[in-house]
Amino acid sequence: DSQAKETLGKANAYTDSQAKETLGKANNYTNNKFNQLSDLSNQRFKQLGDKIARAEKRLNAGVAGVTAIASIPYVAGNVFSYGIGLGNYQNGNAVAAGIQYKTSPNTNVRLNVSWDSSNNTALGVGLAGGW
Template identity: 45%
Template structure:
């Protein structure tokens, strides 16, 4: 009878330990899977943000390129010009006005619009002697 009780207790302990291990493994697997899903989601969001930032910066570069490509007509008091540019997969157009305030001074105002819905504005002044 004592041997049967010991055998029964040993069997119950082994079954209990197996159930505890199974529960612990199930819990751990669930937590690891949740962590993996969360990490994957975070990396997807980071990749998407990096791609968005790359497109915006490429479009901004295209805008700056377009503004610098606007030609100036020498000898005129007023000059208006337009230009377009492409950088990687983004494009921009620009328009600019140049005003010669005196023989030695020029003021310039440019603006650009790009394919990522960005707008750029630049102004400058040049003095010569």
């Protein structure tokens, strides 16, 4: 009977040590997978943040471009007129140029172009009439 108790005690000790080792391995595996997922998630959020920053920069430059076009002054009484405008919006800058041609006493045609700090070009054409 004492030998059976001793054998049972050894078996229990062995089982306990194996359970502890298995739990440790499972925890290590889970921690590694969680850390990998966390790293991947952080990397994706950084990529998304970088993408948003690039889009914001292009957007600000585009707003600067249309601001530059809107700032072009023209001489109203002449048949042909030209102008240059500058624009800035937050971290975006642009320069624009435009021409206006009076096709008749009651109509004007206008062509504008802007170049911004994100290397984009915006082009606009307009027609005005009045009586």
